[in-house]
Amino acid sequence: VSWALGDLGVKLIIAVVALIPYRLLAARWSQPALAA
Template identity: 90%
Template sequence: APIIGTLVGSVFDTAVFFTMAFSAAFAFVGPNDSFALESAPLMGVFHVDAMRWISWALGDLSVKLIIAVVALIPYRLLAARWSQPAIAA
């Protein structure tokens, strides 16, 4: 369950923040950043052009998911070890 919660929370957080902060659809909320709305190669390396804020959102989500995997693997190993019953001698 921790991985599902992490995935859902990370995707939701990234989508809401970057959409509201940089999307032209939410320009009425605050200043409109023209640099964020310019097209550039996706993630700076792919041949697909996208608005910069989308690349930033994908980068943010990637970092969150990498950290989740790095943190949850040791957690899972420790939890499995703790859940084993003690052997009576």
């Protein structure tokens, strides 16, 4: 069980780290006037 929780935690961290720059880019593309 412990290794399953560890694997889930790693996947969650990877997902969060991957989503942060994606959301920043999405916000920048949806609001070009503010990003300029």
